[in-house]
Amino acid sequence: MGEGVSRERQDPPRNPSQDDPFAEAAGRARRRLVAALDAEGALPDPAWRAAFADVPxxxxxxxxxxxxxxxxxxxxxxxPAPEARRRWLDGAYEDRPLGTLLRGGELVSTASQPSLMADMLHALDVRDGDTALEIGAGTGYNAALLSHRLGDTRVTTxxxxxxxxxxxxxxxxxxxYHPAVVTGDGARGCPDRAPxxxxxxxxxxxxxxxxxxxQCRPGAVVVTPLSTGVLRLRVEDARHAEGRFLHTSAYFIPVRGSLPAPPEPRTGGLPRGALESELFRFLLxxxxxxxxxxxxYALWQREGRPARxxxxxxxxDGRQWAWLDDPEGPYVWEVGGEGRMGTG
Known part of the structure; x- marks a missing residue:
């Protein structure tokens, strides 16, 4: 992964609000957050460490x-209560997800957990000069981290x-920060900003x-939540990509737009211990x-409860299949469809 600030970037200096009454306390909280992420090993790249240290x-x-x-x-x-404001500021820099948009009593948008964001950004393996497309603008914080690393003109959300x-x-x-912010169906990407x-x-x-x-150049990387994990794909061309899941669990709000929702898996009769296992729920x-x-369930037991x-x-060529250990091995099945391709 490339380190340091992009050499090609010529962005104007950042000028956050000069009258932010929380700036000093936020700076201390941000340093605590970065120290916690460092302790977890979530920021091995100094460029991403600098982004988390700088972006408010x-x-x-x-x-x-x-x-x-x-x-x-x-x-x-x-x-109006000082104690409530202190709780808000401290919570903004804790390593946890935050519900940011509530409609009809349900969360429709969240700010992701910083350590998970760091894992996903690290998995992108960005290089100086790369362009990045984010699907799901959220609060804008992730786009700000990308802009800090790559420059405003190279980032679209x-x-x-x-x-x-x-x-x-x-x-x-x-x-x-001033990346391109586009309103549109993220499932269709953003053709105007491709490749x-x-x-x-x-x-x-x-x-x-x-x-x-x-909309990817050959050699591009796609990092996306799928099931209850995060998939990292390396793109060969417009019809061929392949990759594995990261180790981490991940629970994201489903994409809204043109993609159909996946069928809900049946769980009746399955052992309670399996249903309480994150790894089995991921496979299911x-x-x-x-x-x-x-x-x-039989596969999961037979293969020693495999990690993500x-x-x-x-x-x-228009087909997608998931696999365990080997894309040409005995355990493969279709993703996003009804057909089974093989299970050993």
Missing amino acids: RHLFVPYYHVGTYGGYERLGRDD VDIDPDVTDAARARLHEAG VDRIIATCAVPSEPGAWLA TLASGALDPYEA ERYGVTVR
């Missing part, structure tokens, strides 16, 4: 919702919800959208619609 996350979450018994509590910088893109654009500008070298999604997809690969969701749940890194996905 609190500007991207002026308020958020935390789960309480029976609902959500709103915390924000506009709260797209979201289907105009309320989300309007808010993200405003917060990015407040923090001094790109890197795609990162902050929403879960049921299968790899073909439009994304078509990844194989939904293709593997019988009881067959998935043993799974991968291949995209070739």
